[in-house]
Every structure is written in structure tokens, then in C-alpha cells.
Amino acid sequence: MAKLVGGMAVSHVPAIGRAIADQKQQDAYWKPFFDGVEPARAWLEEVRPDAAVVIYNDHGLNFFLDKMPTFAVGAAPQYRNADEGWGLPVLHPFAGDPALSWRLIDHLVGEEFDITTCQDMLVDHAFCIPMELFWPDGSPPPAVPVVVNTVQHPLPSALRCFKLGQAIGRAIEAWPEDKRVVVIATGGLSNQLDGERAGFINRAFDQLCLDKLVSDPDALTGYSTRDLVELSGSQGVEILMWIAMSAAMTGRRRRVHSHYHVPISNTAAAVLVIENEPGTNAVAA
């Protein structure tokens, strides 16, 4: 059977992609952030996943406001990137894993999630930049993109995203293949890109989230969408993907690494790595 090796999460600020393209990882502005990604890469070297389920939010490249699924799952053999207007180089297509996609889709529909199935799908900065950060050699494992609507209200609740994550974890571990799978979340932490509170960052709430994502992610399901916007900014709702990732862990969550750096662009940038150890989910790290 497949093994869920763990979960990872990282911010996806487009400027990170520009810094990678310009090889600015050692510049004073960027070094603290990129140094914080290194332990995540080292962990990946150890666990060597065969596939990645990437939970992220599309920002208008694949879905626009006229058609906005709450949850969507990719089922394509490959996923193309395209120009979003951020001035980033368009990346090579990413390999998909259709067998894992259909496993996930069958399982999620079986658990009564009404998802949109995408056999053709573009992936934006929120998918690509984390893949570049975690696999800078350009060879990430085949991936299954899972899109959560954090763009057009009403958004799925934190509780619904938690349940989605749990179902993803169960689906992976019920896959009768001898494969190692990692679940990745992208976005956050606190950030607001426009309006009166543009640049809003809430360190205390971010720290609480980084703690609870390992020790007790269930505790984060009590926040309403309105609470999340208030506490972490209008785009800080991207924490929903991190909650789903943590909830996917089927065993004991062990904190491998976390890193917090303020700011990158308008965002409190963070990295989190959780290993999915044998045991029960109730145990705190």
C-alpha cells in the first residue's frame, strides 16, 4: 500500500519566483527566506517521495470568477504553467500522476466531496513556486494538484478544508501501490495585498497557527472565514490549505522543521514540514 510520508507547506509569493530566476538566493533580502527552505529539502532527500499531492489556490490562471469550483482535482498527465503577468518566466510543464489523481477523485467523491475534475489544467505561481523551492534541480515527482477556492467568497470553511485533508490522507493510504506520497500546501501566512489593510501581518496569529498545525489542527477549525480575514488578512485565508495538509496526516504528526520570516513582499513567509509517524493523530509534537 502507499505510504503518506508527511506534509510540507510554504508561502508562494510570486517575487520568490523572480528571485529564483535571477539567482538572488544569497542576497541580503532573500537569504533568510531561502535558508529556511533548506531543512525542508534535506528532509525530502531522506524521505524521497514518489508522488506529491499539492493543495493550493488558483489565482485566476485556470479558474476565473465566472466559474469557480470550491474544490478541484487535476487528472492530467501533465500541467502547463502560463504567463500570469507577474513577469515570471513560464516554467516547463509538470508531470502528473493520473493513477493517483483518479484514486483521489474516486475516494473524495465516495466521501461525498463534490469536486471538479480537471483533465486539462494550468498551474499558477501557487503551484509552481513551491515546486521550484522544494526541488530546485527541476525534477519534482509527479504531482496531483488539488485546488481550494480562497479567492471568491463564499470560501469553504476551515472545518470543510480539515475534512477534505482527512479524506485526502485516507485516499492516499488506501492506494494499493508501493509508493511514497507527500502532501504539500501553499500560500499564507498572514497577508493582504490590497485595500486599507494592504501589508497587514499578524505575527501572533501566524505563530499560533504554526503551533496548532502540528499539535492540534482541529483547533483551527473554529475560525470562521470572517475571523480568518480579520486575523490574517484578506489573502491570509490561504491558511485553509495548510489546515487541509495537516489534517491529511494519518498518524502522529512530528514537527521536522518550521521557519518564519517577515516579510517577503506583502506576506509573512513560512515553511513547515511535518512527518507522518506511526501512531495517533492526537499526540502533539
Ligand code: DHB
Ligand atoms: C503575494 C502573495 C500571494 O499569496 C500572492 O498570491 C501574490 C502576491 C505578495 O505578497 O506579493
Ligand code: FE
Ligand atoms: Fe496567493
